[in-house]
Amino acid sequence: MAVKLVVEDVGKDYLIPIIDRVSFSVDAGEFLCLLGPNGCGKTTLLRIIGGLEPATRGAVGIDGELIVAGRPHQRRIGVVFQEDRLLPWMTLEDNVALVLKPLGMPATERLATARRYLGLVGLAGFETYYPGRVSGGMRQRAAIARALAIEPDVLLMDEPFGALDAQNRRIMQREVRRIWRETGRTILFVTHAIEEAVEIGTTLVMLSARPSRIRELIRNDGRVERLKLIDDLNTMIMEEVERQQGGAP
Ligand SMILES: Nc1ncnc2c1ncn2[C@@H]1O[C@H](COP(=O)(O)OP(=O)(O)OP(=O)(O)O)[C@@H](O)[C@H]1O
Numbered sequence: 001m002a003v004k005l006v007v008e009d010v011g012k013d014y015l016i017p018i019i020d021r022v023s024f025s026v027d028a029g030e031f032l033c034l035l036g037p038n039g040c041g042k043t044t045l046l047r048i049i050g051g052l053e054p055a056t057r058g059a060v061g062i063d064g065e066l067i068v069a070g071r072p073h074q075r076r077i078g079v080v081f082q083e084d085r086l087l088p089w090m091t092l093e094d095n096v097a098l099v100l101k102p103l104g105m106p107a108t109e110r111l112a113t114a115r116r117y118l119g120l121v122g123l124a125g126f127e128t129y130y131p132g133r134v135s136g137g138m139r140q141r142a143a144i145a146r147a148l149a150i151e152p153d154v155l156l157m158d159e160p161f162g163a164l165d166a167q168n169r170r171i172m173q174r175e176v177r178r179i180w181r182e183t184g185r186t187i188l189f190v191t192h193a194i195e196e197a198v199e200i201g202t203t204l205v206m207l208s209a210r211p212s213r214i215r216e217l218i219r220n221d222g223r224v225e226r227l228k229l230i231d232d233l234n235t236m237i238m239e240e241v242e243r244q245q246g247g248a249p
C-alpha cells in the first residue's frame with residue numbers, strides 16, 4: 001500500500017548544523033527527487049526518514065505514525081544505498097530472501113518471493129549467481145529487488161545509480177520508473193544528476209547549502225518546459241555549491 005510521508009521541521013546538528021529546518025510531504029505513489037550540493041545533508045535526511053538516524057529537531061510521519069530512530073514502528077521502509085551492500089557469499093536469491101526472514105515468511109515462500117522480485121528487475125536466470133559473478137548494474141538491480149521484496153510502504157533510494165555508467169544508468173532509470181508504475185510505491189530518490197531528476201521525478205526538491213533548507217520545491221507536471229527546468233536547476237545548484245564553498249567549514 002502506498003502511503004503519505006510527512007517531513008516536518010526536521011533539522012540535524014552534528015558538530016556543526018547540517019540540516020537547518022526542512023519540511024515537505026510526499027503523497028502516496030509520488031516519486032520525489034531530492035537534489036542539493038555535496039554535504040548538504042541529503043543522505044542524513046534519508047537516514048532520518050528511514051529511522052536509521054535520530055533528528056535533532058522536527059518529526060517524520062508515515063500515514064500519521066511517527067518514525068523515531070531506534071523505536072519500532074509498523075511501517076516497512078525499503079532502502080537502496082549508493083553501494084549495493086549485497087553479501088558476497090550468498091547468491092542473489094539468498095541475498096533477497098534473507099531480508100524476508102524477519103517478516104516471518106516460510107522458507108519456500110521467501111525463495112519464491114525473492115525470485116519474483118529478481119524477475120521484476122530483469123534478473124530472471126541469474127537467481128543463483130553470486131554477486132561477484134554479475135555486473136555492477138546487475139548487483140544494483142539485485143539491491144533494488146531486495147528493497148522491493150519487503151513490499152515497502154516507502155522506498156528510499158540514495159544515489160542508487162551513482163556507480164553506473166551512462167548506458168546502465170539510463171536502463172535503470174527506465175526500470176525504476178516502470179517498477180514505480182507497476183507497484184505504485186511512494187519513492188524518495190536522492191540524485192546529483194539534474195537531468196535524471198527531471199526525467200523520473202514527479203516532484204523535485206532542491207536543498208540549499210549547509211545548514212540546508214528547501215531552496216525550491218517543483219511539481220514536475222510538464223508545465224515548465226523540460227530544458228528550461230534543467231537550466232534553472234543547474235543555475236540553482238551552482239549558486240548553492242558556491243554558497244557552501246564560501247561558508248565554513
Ligand atoms: N555521523 C556523522 N558524524 C558527524 N558528521 C556527519 C556524520 N554523518 C554526516 N556528517 C556530516 O554531515 C554533512 C552532511 O553529510 P551527508 O552525507 O548527509 O551529505 P550529502 O548531502 O548526502 O552529501 P553527498 O552529496 O556528498 O552524498 C557532512 O558535512 C558530513 O561530514
Ligand SMILES: [Mg+2]
Pocket residue numbers: 042043044158
Ligand atoms: Mg549522500
